[in-house]
Amino acid sequence: MVGPQLAEARDNPVQLFRQWFTEAEKSEPQDHNAMTLATADKNGIPSARIVLLKDVDERGFVFFTNLRSRKGCELRENPYAALILHWKTLKRQVRIEGVVKPVTIREADDYFQSRPRQSQLGAWASKQSEPLRDQLELARRVSKYSAKYSTEQIPRPEFWSGLRLFPNKIEFWKEENFRLHDRTLYTRDGQEWSKNKLFP
Secondary structure: OOOHHHHHHHOOOOHHHHHHHHHHOOOOOOOOOOOEEEOOOOOOOOEEEEEEOOOOOOOOOEEEEEOOOHHHHHHHOOOOOEEEEEEOOOOEEEEEEEEEEOHHHHHHHHHHHHHHHHHHHHHHOOOOOOOOOOOHHHHHHHHHHHHHHOOOOOOOOOOEEEEEEEEEEEEEEOOOOOOOOOEEEEEOOOOOOEEEEEEE
């Protein structure tokens, strides 16, 4: 007999994701929250990179970045994106699609202040995705902001914030023998989720 909590999780993809995520935290040797973020520019040309999942709730999946980076610029042009988390130890992956919107100022400020001081300085120093002459240039910029904020709390740069992907599709994939994998797709219509199995 399936317990009420497990049954509820199976009907709610965000709760099911949290269960898988907790298991991955225990089994993955490093960066269980690493995920591929795929974006596309206004012409539909795609790009992908690894980012870290920093929060998840019923609204969506949160990551933080320099808003002037390539992904930040592409998401302003085209707010639709996709995420993939793959946990090799569990032989599982989750695919997520939806619309990306900024987190609140309060959320961005709170997370920025929770970061190590050197990471805060790095956010100021890095012109993310822009050409870099050499590593010495980056070191000089870190030193510049380290001196500037040597005796005060480092404020969050206005160009650095969080983004939340509001999902409309979440697919759970489990590896099975002979490539007969188990795939379950959740699709959202308004506030309601529907569930369907997919051929592998």
